[in-house]
Amino acid sequence: MTTSSIVRPDGAHLKEPIIPSKHGETQSFSIARRNPLALDSKVAASSIDNLNQLLADTITLRDLYKKHHWQASGPMFYVFHLLFDKHFEEQSKLTDLLAERVQTLGGVCFAMAPDVAEATIIPRAPNGREDTATQIARLLQAHEIILLEARTMARDAASAGDLGSNDIIVSNVIRTSELQVWFLAEHVQ
Structure with missing residues (x-):
């Protein structure tokens, strides 16, 4: 294997493999590949767009849960620390399902934080720590955004014949979000 040498600021030499590449990008984000799924290409393209939007918002919600997990405070710290982490894990599973569905349909899924930040419609949280009531309100708002778009996208997918996307x-997405909303809403009654 061929290697190249990199010199660090401290003078150390590091060897890096040179990975041969005949091409750079193999599929543009905006171009869908046609997979033999017995699904009209326009339907697949519409579902790819919708699922990528839902993916961007789900990644954002997932990251909000991790932020609040790390920054939990107050007398219920331990409860929220665990709850937010549990919801983070559940949202992580959803991001994988959504990304794989985009790829299955022949699209390219969002994969990098700057792309997600640009696409999401969930308002950005501040960098600093918020009190628990504000954290919960922010999470409930994000869930509501996702549920509104998910219901519309599910109906659109079903009416267009994309039952796989509708099912996911x-x-x-909807069932997980509804359950998480219930758990959060119980703390603000």
């Missing part, structure tokens, strides 16, 4: 959205 209804059985996973």
